[in-house]
Amino acid sequence: MKQGKIWGATDEFFRNAIVSAHYLEIKKNGYSSKHRHAHKFNVFYVISGELEITIWRDRGMKDVTVVKEGGVTGVSPGFYHRFKGLTDVRCVEIYQVILQEPDIERCDHGGTET
Numbered sequence: 001m002k003q004g005k006i007w008g009a010t011d012e013f014f015r016n017a018i019v020s021a022h023y024l025e026i027k028k029n030g031y032s033s034k035h036r037h038a039h040k041f042n043v044f045y046v047i048s049g050e051l052e053i054t055i056w057r058d059r060g061m062k063d064v065t066v067v068k069e070g071g072v073t074g075v076s077p078g079f080y081h082r083f084k085g086l087t088d089v090r091c092v093e094i095y096q097v098i099l100q101e102p103d104i105e106r107c108d109h110g111g112t113e114t
Helices: none
Strands: 002-005 008-015 019-026 040-048 050-056 062-068 072-075 080-085 089-097
Touching: 019 080, 040 050, 040 062, 050 072, 050 089, 062 072
Parallel strands: none
Antiparallel strands: 002 008, 008 019, 019 089, 040 072, 040 089, 050 062, 050 080
């Protein structure tokens, strides 16, 4: 479902239990909110244009990456980040949920019967 945003538009075209994929159209100088995801890893694949990704690391340090046509970059869960179109941008954004370990709660330890 295509959703209009102040910076452009996003359209989710695939989703399952651990991955979702979105087609983004970002206007030149359009940018997202500064945000973070608790459990999602973001991957950006740029189809056309130039996309700037800013990540705020520990102690407020900023990491700025410019991704051009055919390039890929990612953002790990827990880090504030923002994307900005340096030109009009078409890209794919993939969200992958990071499974948290341990992922099992045991009621007993199992065993064998005689």
